[in-house]
Amino acid sequence: MATEKSFLTKIREKELEVSVKIDDVRVEADQMIERARKDAQAIFTSSETEGKKAADDYVQKEMKQIQAEAERTRLDAKQQVDSLLKKGEKNIPKAVEKIIGITLTG
DSSP: OHHHHHHHHHHHHHHHHHHHHHHHHHHHHHHHHHHHHHHHHHHHHHHHHHHHHHHHHHHHHHHHHHHHHHHHHHHHHHHHHHHHHHHHHHHHHHHHHHHHHHHHHO
16 A cells, blocks of 8 residues: 555656646747747838838839929920920011011902
């Protein structure tokens, strides 16, 4: 009977040791999970920041291209207007002669 108590005592001691090891492993696992969550949050925050910066850079680049294109279009239109004004100014004397001729003969 003494052997049985001794054997049961050993089993209980082993169960207690295993229980302590399991608790230690749980604590360690919880710490690992918490570190992983923090790392994931840091990665997410970093990615979000980098994404916003990339988007801002893209918008700035596109805005510069659009502004350059708008400036080219404005210059082209100004050149066309200037060209038409010059052509029109060249035709003013002929137009005046025709108007006077029609008015006098009419």
